[in-house]
Amino acid sequence: MAAAGTSGTGTRSTGSMVAAASTNNVTSFQRRGPRASGADSGCSRLVSIAGTRRSVRNGQLLVSTGLPALDQFLGGGLAVGTVLLIEEDKYNIYSPLLFNYFLAEGIVSGHALLVASAKEDPADILQKLPAPLIDHSYKKECDEDICGHKMESDIKMKIAWRYQLFPKMEGGPVLSSGFGHDYDISKRIPQELIETSKWHGFFLPEKISSTFNVESCSLTSGYMKLLQFIQNIIYEEGFDGSNPQKKQKNILRIGIQNLGSPLWGDDICCAENCDASHSLTKFLYILRALLRTSLSACIITVPTHLIQNKAVIARVTNLSDTVVGLESFIGSEKETNPLYKDYHGLIHIRQIPRLNNLIYDISDVKDLAFKLKKKLFTIERLHLPPDLSDTVSRSSKQDLAESAKLLGPGCGMTAGGKKHLDF
C-alpha cells in the first residue's frame, strides 16, 4: 500500500505541476500538502510544521484547537484547511473561551494569526488570551532542577536499584512546539509572547468606510472586505504556496467572531425573511474555497440561536466542516435540574468532516458536558448522578427521564432520530 501510494503520488505531483504551470500561475500550490495521505509523510519534501501532527487514520494534517479534550472528540484535532463552527451559547459567555483557546494555541505554537471581529479590537482580544499552563511551571521546574540536580545524583537507590540505570526523566512538560497545551484562564498571556507572534487584525468599524458602498455579488460589504483581507494575507504571506522561496511553512489561524450578527451588517438574525439571506452562506463557501487551497484553519462563532430561519442554520452547517454547539444552562430550567448540577452546559458535536476518506473518527460518547473551573475549561462525559434518595419514588424517576430526553438526538451527521435511543 505504501509503495503504491508513493508511486501514485509521484505521478500525481508531476501531473499537477504540469497542469499548474500551464493553466494558471497564480497558485502553483499542490494541495497535496495539507491533504496528503499517509504515504506522503515519508516523503522528504514535506517539512513538518510546528504545532501540527498527522492524523493516525489517514495522515491528515491536524492542528490543536487549544483544548486537548475537544481535540479528542474531534478525532485528534482540527484538520488544516477546514472550518470549525462554534454555535454560540445564549449569552455568549463560553464561546469566547473556545475562541481564545484557539488563538492562544496559535501563539504558543508559533502560527500566524488573523483575528477578525466587529465588536472588539483584535489587539484587545489578544491581550485577554489565557496564559499557557506549562510555561510557568516549566520555568519553575527548570530552576529547581538546576539546583537539585547535583544532590539527586549522589543518592543511590537501595530497593529499586535497577531503575538507577535508567536515564532520568525530564519531568514531562512538553516543548512549546508540541501539540495541545493546557491554559490557565485566570492569568493573561505574557506580553512577550504576543509581541513575538505574527498577527493580523481586522476590526470592522475601522475598515469600513463611511461612504455607502454599492453591494456587489450579494455579499454585505463587511463580508466582502473581510474576504479580500483574508485573501490578501494568504497570498502575500505565502500560505497558499505561491511564494516557493519560503522554506519554513507555517499555518495561518483565522478567527472570526460573531459572524452573522447584525454587527457585520447582516440581518440574518433580525428577520425571518431577510434580503441578504445568501450573504452568510456565500461567505462561508468562499471562505471554504480559500481555506482548502492554503495552509490555514479557521474558527468562527455564529449566534445560531438568533437565526430565526431554520433553513439557513442547516445550510450554514452543511457549508462548515466541523460544527460544535454550546448550550449553557444559565437562564434555562436546566440550571436547577439536579441532573446537571455539576456542569455549566452541554456540548453537542454536530458534525465532523469526512476528509479523504469514507469514514471518520467518531467517538461513542454523545452526551458531553462542559464545566468552567477556576483555571480550566473541561469537557467531560455527562454522568447522571446516582439516585441516592431513600425512597425511590416514581415521580423522581419520571423527572430524570424527562431531562434525559432533553439531551438531544445525538450526533446529527450520522443519523437523526425521532426517538432518543442510542445503541
Place this chain on the structure above:
Amino acid sequence: MPWSWEALWEWNAGKKPAQLSVQVPRPCARLCACAECDRSARFIGCGQRNCACALLPRVPVWWVLPSSLRSIRDSPSSHPGPPCVLELGMFPELNNLLNTTPEGAEQGKLTLLCDAKTDGSFLVHHFLSFYLKANCKVCFVALIQSFSHYNIVGQKLGVSLTAARERGQLVVLEGLKSGVDVFFRPREEPHPLQFLREANAGDLQPLYAFVQDALQPVDSGEAAWRCPVLLVDDLSVLLSLGVGPVAVLDFVHYCRATVCQEWKGNVVCLVHDSGDTEDEESDVLLNGLSHQSHLILRAEGLATGFCKDVHGQLRILWRRPLQPTTHRDRSLTYQYKIQDKSVSFFAKGMSPAVL
C-alpha cells in the same frame, strides 16, 4: 467463476455439479411469507420474522424446494444475477442491489442521490468509480470538496482520477478552486461559476455551456468512450449560493435533454433533503427532481438515532417517469455500514453485529 441454474438443479437432485471449485453459498429459494419481500428477488430479505431469505454471502440458507425452483427457472430475467466473485472496486454489493455491472450500465437515465440527516457522499464516490470503470466519459462538477479528496477516496475504490483526467476520460470542474478565481480575479469571458459574482439570482447558463462542451461527442471516428455521464456534487449548495431552485431545475432539465435524450448518456446528482427545517427552496428542488428521475437512492439515518454498527438506511426506488405507472414502482430498503474501503449492505435487522 459463474455458476448456472443447471448446476443448482443438479445439486438439488443430489448430484454434485461437474465443476464447483468456488465455494458458493446456496441461495434461499423458499418464497418469503412477508409482504415486503420482493418474491422475484430471492436473495434479498426484509428482516421480518418469518422471512427466511438472506442476503448473500452473509447467511447461507439451505432450504431448496424443487417446485419453487421451477417457478423461478421460468422467469430468470427478473432475478439479480449471481454475484461475480471477481468484481473489485466500487461497492460491489451496491452493484448487486442495483442489478448493474459496469459492462451493462443503462443509458439515458437520471439518477437522483438524496440524503436526509446523514452524509450521502459515499454514493457519489460509488457512481464516480463505477462510471469510470464502465469506460464512460465523465464530467464531474465537484462543488463541495477539493479534487484531491475525491482522488484519494477513488484510489481506495480502485480508480485513479488523475490518470482518468490525463487520458481525457474525466473532466472536473473544481468549484472551490475556480470559485476563488472567479470571485477575486474576475475576467470578462464567461465562467461556469459566474453566478458567484452576480448580485441577484443568476442562471446556470454558463455552467450548462461548460457541461455541453465537456461531454460533446467527438466525431473522430473511433468511439473512445461508451456514453457521456454528468455527475454533480451537489446541487443543494447552488441554492446556498443564491441560485434559485427554478434555475437549478432548468439547468438539470437542459442537461437531461442534451446528455440523456440526445447523447444517450446518464446524469447523476446529489441533493440534500432538508427534512423538517422548512427549507422551501430545497423542497421544490427535491420534489422536482424526484419526478424526473429514473432511479432514486435515498440515504437516511436510522429512525432511532445513532448506531455504531449500522450507519444508516438506503432506499432504492426504481421509477418510470415518462410512462404511466400502471403498477407500483419497485422499492427496496437496506441498511448499510460504511467501512474503510467499501460499504456493506444488509437487510433490515440483519446486521452482523445484531445477529
